Amino acid sequence: MRSLTFRRSGSTRVLPGFGLSMGISVTFVSLVLLLPITGLFGQLSTLSLAQYWAIISEGRVVASYLVTLGAAAVAALVNAVFGLLLAWVLVRYEFPGKRLLDALMDLPFALPTAVAGITLATLYAGNGWMGELLAPLGIQVAYTWVGIALAMAFTSIPFVVRTVQPVLEDLPSEIDEAAMSLGATDAVAFRRVIMPHLWPALVTGTGLAFVRSLGEFGAIIFIAGNMPYETEITALMIFVRLQEYDYAGASAIASIVLFTSLALLLAINVWQGRFVRRLHGGST
Amino acid sequence: MSIQLHNIAKHFGRTQALEPIDLDIQDGELVGLLGPSGSGKTTLLRIIAGLESADTAPTAGRILFGERDVTHVHVRDRRIGFVFQHYALFRHMSVFDNVAFGLTVMPRRERPSKGEIRARVLRLLEMVQLAHLADRLPAQLSGGQQQRVSLARALAVEPDVLLLDEPFGALDAKVRQELRRWLRRLHEELGFTSVFVTHDQEEALELSDRVVVMSNGRIEQIDTPEALYRAPKNRFVFEFLGEVNHLEGRVQDGMLRCGDAQLNVNLPDGDEELLLRPHEVRLAPSFESGVHLPVTVTAISLVGAEVRVELEADWLAAPWLATVRHADFERLKIHRGQRLYAHPRQWHRFKDETARPRQAPAS
Numbered sequence: 001m002r003s004l005t006f007r008r009s010g011s012t013r014v015l016p017g018f019g020l021s022m023g024i025s026v027t028f029v030s031l032v033l034l035l036p037i038t039g040l041f042g043q044l045s046t047l048s049l050a051q052y053w054a055i056i057s058e059g060r061v062v063a064s065y066l067v068t069l070g071a072a073a074v075a076a077l078v079n080a081v082f083g084l085l086l087a088w089v090l091v092r093y094e095f096p097g098k099r100l101l102d103a104l105m106d107l108p109f110a111l112p113t114a115v116a117g118i119t120l121a122t123l124y125a126g127n128g129w130m131g132e133l134l135a136p137l138g139i140q141v142a143y144t145w146v147g148i149a150l151a152m153a154f155t156s157i158p159f160v161v162r163t164v165q166p167v168l169e170d171l172p173s174e175i176d177e178a179a180m181s182l183g184a185t186d187a188v189a190f191r192r193v194i195m196p197h198l199w200p201a202l203v204t205g206t207g208l209a210f211v212r213s214l215g216e217f218g219a220i221i222f223i224a225g226n227m228p229y230e231t232e233i234t235a236l237m238i239f240v241r242l243q244e245y246d247y248a249g250a251s252a253i254a255s256i257v258l259f260t261s262l263a264l265l266l267a268i269n270v271w272q273g274r275f276v277r278r279l280h281g282g283s284t
Numbered sequence: 285m286s287i288q289l290h291n292i293a294k295h296f297g298r299t300q301a302l303e304p305i306d307l308d309i310q311d312g313e314l315v316g317l318l319g320p321s322g323s324g325k326t327t328l329l330r331i332i333a334g335l336e337s338a339d340t341a342p343t344a345g346r347i348l349f350g351e352r353d354v355t356h357v358h359v360r361d362r363r364i365g366f367v368f369q370h371y372a373l374f375r376h377m378s379v380f381d382n383v384a385f386g387l388t389v390m391p392r393r394e395r396p397s398k399g400e401i402r403a404r405v406l407r408l409l410e411m412v413q414l415a416h417l418a419d420r421l422p423a424q425l426s427g428g429q430q431q432r433v434s435l436a437r438a439l440a441v442e443p444d445v446l447l448l449d450e451p452f453g454a455l456d457a458k459v460r461q462e463l464r465r466w467l468r469r470l471h472e473e474l475g476f477t478s479v480f481v482t483h484d485q486e487e488a489l490e491l492s493d494r495v496v497v498m499s500n501g502r503i504e505q506i507d508t509p510e511a512l513y514r515a516p517k518n519r520f521v522f523e524f525l526g527e528v529n530h531l532e533g534r535v536q537d538g539m540l541r542c543g544d545a546q547l548n549v550n551l552p553d554g555d556e557e558l559l560l561r562p563h564e565v566r567l568a569p570s571f572e573s574g575v576h577l578p579v580t581v582t583a584i585s586l587v588g589a590e591v592r593v594e595l596e597a598d599w600l601a602a603p604w605l606a607t608v609r610h611a612d613f614e615r616l617k618i619h620r621g622q623r624l625y626a627h628p629r630q631w632h633r634f635k636d637e638t639a640r641p642r643q644a645p646a647s
Contacts, residue, residue, distance in 0.1 A: 174372035177335055178434075180359050181366040182386035182441055192389070196376040 043251035072213035075152035083160025113218030143225030156209035163205030316492035334359035365438030519634035543599030548574030
């Protein structure tokens with residue numbers, strides 16, 4: 001009976017190609033995403049729980065977590081502010097060079113991160129253009145966590161801009177006009193009417209930027225200076241383990257990054273789903 | 285509060301959206317701005333609201349609300365209520381919070397107390413018959429309900445004038461009819477001065493105390509609905525206010541001819557175009573001397589108080605529409621493909637002064 005109803009529901013599907021496209025998608029996801037993750041777990045299985053704990057709780061590694069999380073948090077917050085501003089400018093105003101600025105937003109995606117890292121390191125080193133300007137003020141960027149945050153911010157800003165931009169484009173200008181016609185000042189209209197609409201996208205974009213920063217390696221490695229306990233990031237710790245052919249150790253640390261990222265992504269998705277349902281009245 | 289516009293004009297870039305316009309609206313009046321799309325009616329409404337600014341060159345116009353010159357007053361300080369075609373409700377706020385918005389954003393000194401805001405909002409929701417939906421989100425309401433929320437929201441701040449931009453344009457016919465009647469009643473009760481934009485002549489004629497007919501950025505006629513319908517000033521107004529049949533031909537010796545059609549008219553020789561409303565066309569099985577307008581029935585619509593009959597003939601550029609009483613329809617046994625003769629009860633004629641070309645945009 002069951003197989004009969006199943007077949008009938010299958011034959012009534014109007015859109016063609018479900019079997020083929022779904023099959024290819026699943027194969028692709030398995031090869032590109034699931035297989036490497038399985039490999040990672042395979043490596044992990046060679047460790048006992050105590051060994052695993054010893055690796056991930058080693059002082060130098062824990063310090064790298066803090067550096068990475070701290071710098072990523074700062075980078076994400078900075079990106080939240082400037083990404084929102086950039087999206088706002090790109091959507092709400094007309095100005096010459098708008099198209100160019102819009103295209104530039106994707107540069108961090110297109111540029112090899114190592115190139116970005118080298119460029120930033122050169123610019124902000126003590127004798128670089130920016131470094132020379134900042135040095136008399138007593139600000140050192142390269143080889144400090146500020147440099148790490150800067151590199152993270154550079155590589156992850158498109159996430160914020162590109163998630164906020166379409167939402168802002170969808171927001172009719174009538175909404176602000178309505179708020180203003182009711183006597184709201186610009187600040188109040190922004191805070192009470194526009195921000196609540198952008199909020200989910202902004203949080204999502206910031207979250208994505210944060211997760212991206214946690215795993216960033218190429219752009220950071222040149223500017224970080226990589227001083228143990230001070231400017232070493234977690235991705236570097238994995239790299240160091242790999243260079244020592246300690247695959248299990250590398251996998252252990254990598255699993256921490258993986259779980260943190262996955263948990264964050266999941267949380268963002270669930271939260272955003274609830275918000276969107278509320279806004280569009282799915283819960284009637 | 286009365287509204288006076290002096291010499292209000294508007295350009296968007298180099299195109300002229302509004303020619304200089306003067307308009308006086310009395311205190312408590314309900315005025316409809318009627319015109320086809322692109323006639324400048326919405327632009328005019330938005331200028332009154334302060335959402336758009338009028339041209340300041342070559343001559344600056346003035347907008348007065350009562351004695352108050354609001355030409356340079358920002359929209360938030362004009363004390364207007366604005367209702368948008370697509371409601372523009374705040375989707376993340378409940379119905380209650382939407383209506384309360386205007387009160388809660390008042391400067392602290394003028395803001396009513398929480399309890400008073402609550403009472404006022406509930407009273408307004410009662411008035412728009414939505415009190416039971418106060419906690420819902422806009423997305424959970426129908427279009428008609430959303431538009432009523434939007435109206436309550438606009439009225440909450442007790443505006444001097446209420447402006448509505450195609451308020452019923454996005455609703456279906458039945459709801460539109462209902463809301464129209466309801467707005468009329470509300471206006472009679474509260475007596476606010478109100479201007480609304482519409483492209484629906486029926487809506488404008490039914491709702492307004494006076495109608496402003498616009499086309500191509502200028503005012504064609506301002507009159508009461510009755511005067512407008514009975515005595516349209518020009519051809520545009522006549523054509524826009526209802527369905528029109530055209531009869532084009534050449535007059536010679538008091539007889540208008542067009543193919544094998546003939547009509548006795550008392551006009552000087554020359555090319556003429558006559559206009560007839562569908563109810564001014566009578567149908568008969570025979571012709572009379574001086575009236576020979578043979579037509580063929582091509583379509584019949586029985587719905588409504590009258591039967592609508594579509595007529596074609598080779599002397600007609602576009603088909604005519606005639607409305608026939610059901611009794612006559614049965615007496616004549618009208619059916620598709622039947623040959624009949626049209627008899628004008630009355631016709632209209634407008635001299636070409638209205639077809640003046642649009643002014644070239646000032647550069």
